[in-house]
Amino acid sequence: MCYDRRMEPRISLVTLGCRDTARARAFYEALGWTGTSPDGEVVFIQAGAMVLALWDRGLLAADTAVPDGGGWGGVTLAHNVATPEAVDAVLAAAASAGATIARPPAATEWGGYSGVFVDTEGHPWEVAHNPHWRLGPDGAVHLPPST
Amino acid sequence: MCYDRRMEPRISLVTLGCRDTARARAFYEALGWTGTSPDGEVVFIQAGAMVLALWDRGLLAADTAVPDGGGWGGVTLAHNVATPEAVDAVLAAAASAGATIARPPAATEWGGYSGVFVDTEGHPWEVAHNPHWRLGPDGAVHLPPST
Numbered sequence: 683m684c685y686d687r688r689m690e691p692r693i694s695l696v697t698l699g700c701r702d703t704a705r706a707r708a709f710y711e712a713l714g715w716t717g718t719s720p721d722g723e724v725v726f727i728q729a730g731a732m733v734l735a736l737w738d739r740g741l742l743a744a745d746t747a748v749p750d751g752g753g754w755g756g757v758t759l760a761h762n763v764a765t766p767e768a769v770d771a772v773l774a775a776a777a778s779a780g781a782t783i784a785r786p787p788a789a790t791e792w793g794g795y796s797g798v799f800v801d802t803e804g805h806p807w808e809v810a811h812n813p814h815w816r817l818g819p820d821g822a823v824h825l826p827p828s829t
Numbered sequence: 830m831c832y833d834r835r836m837e838p839r840i841s842l843v844t845l846g847c848r849d850t851a852r853a854r855a856f857y858e859a860l861g862w863t864g865t866s867p868d869g870e871v872v873f874i875q876a877g878a879m880v881l882a883l884w885d886r887g888l889l890a891a892d893t894a895v896p897d898g899g900g901w902g903g904v905t906l907a908h909n910v911a912t913p914e915a916v917d918a919v920l921a922a923a924a925s926a927g928a929t930i931a932r933p934p935a936a937t938e939w940g941g942y943s944g945v946f947v948d949t950e951g952h953p954w955e956v957a958h959n960p961h962w963r964l965g966p967d968g969a970v971h972l973p974p975s976t
Contacts, residue, residue: 687859687860687861687922687925687926688860688861688919688922689860689861689862689908689919689922689923689956690861690908690910690968691861691862691863691874691875691876691877691881692876692877692908692968693843693876693877693879693881693906693907693908694907694908694909694957694964694968694970695906695907695909695955695957695970696840696843696904696905696906696907697904697905697906697907698903698904699903699904699905700903712834713834713835713836714834714835714836714837714838715836715838716838718972720961721939726972727838728838728971728972729838729839729840730838730839730840730878730879730969731877731878731965731967731968731969731970732840732877732879732969732970733962733970733972734838734840739903742903742905743901743903745905745932745955746901746905746931746932746945746953746955747931747932747945747953748900748901748931748945748947748953749900749901750900750901750902750903751898751899751900751901751902752898752900752902753895753896753897753898753899753902754890754893754895754896754897754898754902755897755898755899755900755901755902755903755904755951756845756846756847756886756889756890756897756902756950756951756952757843757844757845757846757902757904757952758843758844758846758889758892758893759840759842759843759844760840760841760842760843760844761836761837761839761840761841762841762842763837772835772836775834775835775836776836778834779834784893784894784895785892785893785894792868798893798894798895800895803903804902804903805903805904806893806894806895808842808892808893809836810841810842814867815880817841818878820878821837821839821841821878822877822878822879823841823842823878823879823880824875825865825873825875825880
């Protein structure tokens, strides 16, 4: 495509800064995710059409050229599933792997069902069932045609 | 699939907390992204198989049930492109739309080429050409078979 004043609407990689990258890798691998590390330092996990990376938080801040606020910084990930029961199951799996449950699963005001876990490095994930969005067999989420 | 102690390796949604959601929407729309808002508050943008959401940072923090550190919180997004020239072009487009260039584009120690912009709400994106990863025609990134 022509990149003149444009950027394709996609995210290739989400990198999570970690206090302990090995601990973070163990957490995600306990959930069934497969990490590889080309240099023994950064860990890459194929996640559908994109990649989740785990890397030392100080090195990530330096590489990103931003000061580290030290806490949560306004980014929340979400993992959508097909049923409310799957929300409960994923949150239980995350807790079993070492996550903290920040918000127990419950019906939401927007007609769905969700809860939040925080991974071992402080990064939150909402686990949600959203009946208004189509969830493909490959896990892709699709906004309704007109919202 | 059976969710017992498992979580499918995928990210459905990345929500960016915004000081000014309308300003953030205008920024991403200037880059060619298409936002929709079912409630006039949260903005959803289809980004390949996932969704980027823009939402008031205070409401997001409350919904996530985490305290807000106030700055960057250890999450950096990346947008991979096919050539070094496309890195330059996307960074220029982002700057033109109102982003700050945190790290000018340059060759990286891992053999690629990248730079970083920070959006109007303080969220950084690395724009990268990584010759070691396969970038599909649909924008999907694929890790090499063995890293």
